[in-house]
Amino acid sequence: MAVLGMGLLGLTPGLPEDALTTYVETARCATDAIESTTRCTTGRHSLRVLNFGKMAATFAREGEVEAVRVVALESSRLAADRLHPEVATSRARQVAAYRELPDSDLFRVERVRLKEPPQDPHKAPRTRGVCPRCAESFEERRGVRVPEGLLCASCAGGAYFEKAAEPLGSRAGKGKGSLVKTL
Numbered sequence: 001m002a003v004l005g006m007g008l009l010g011l012t013p014g015l016p017e018d019a020l021t022t023y024v025e026t027a028r029c030a031t032d033a034i035e036s037t038t039r040c041t042t043g044r045h046s047l048r049v050l051n052f053g054k055m056a057a058t059f060a061r062e063g064e065v066e067a068v069r070v071v072a073l074e075s076s077r078l079a080a081d082r083l084h085p086e087v088a089t090s091r092a093r094q095v096a097a098y099r100e101l102p103d104s105d106l107f108r109v110e111r112v113r114l115k116e117p118p119q120d121p122h123k124a125p126r127t128r129g130v131c132p133r134c135a136e137s138f139e140e141r142r143g144v145r146v147p148e149g150l151l152c153a154s155c156a157g158g159a160y161f162e163k164a165a166e167p168l169g170s171r172a173g174k175g176k177g178s179l180v181k182t183l
């Protein structure tokens with residue numbers, strides 16, 4: 001997938017490539033494979049994991065909205081099963097089939113336009129603000145503007161947790177030790 005996408009952008013897989021940003025739409029093992037092929041990393045913000053549960057990835061050059069999206073075809077799974085019924089696991093059948101089948105049997109490729117061009121955040125000025133709701137500081141460009149002010153993305157609806165009713169430290173002395181000490 002990554003080899004195909006990078007090739008369409010004229011880039012060489014396996015070489016460190018500062019100009020490339022990859023958007024992966026799954027958080028499964030394919031993400032690790034794409035990371036090692038593209039050399040994009042989350043720390044450099046060149047690998048962006050959007051877990052839509054889709055076997056798809058988009059490849060773009062820094063600063064450009066024109067990009068290439070590669071989607072793994074569901075039919076390639078069936079083709080792999082037909083091609084290698086002797087191989088025990090579905091994953092191993094797919095790996096074998098990936099080496100043999102042409103890209104057109106494995107992937108659908110489309111040209112897409114990104115909503116905004118990928119930028120290296122390390123090159124952009126970072127202004128920080130304080131969320132009026134949770135009082136935590138955050139990078140303003142990650143915030144969401146509402147009538148109340150500029151909220152952090154968590155308070156604006158993106159929270160992955162909610163506050164526990166039990167106050168922190170109330171479990172001290174229970175189990176493996178105090179939660180306060182762990183933090």
Ligand SMILES: [Zn+2]
Pocket residue numbers: 131132133134135136151152153154155156
């Ligand atoms: Zn907040």
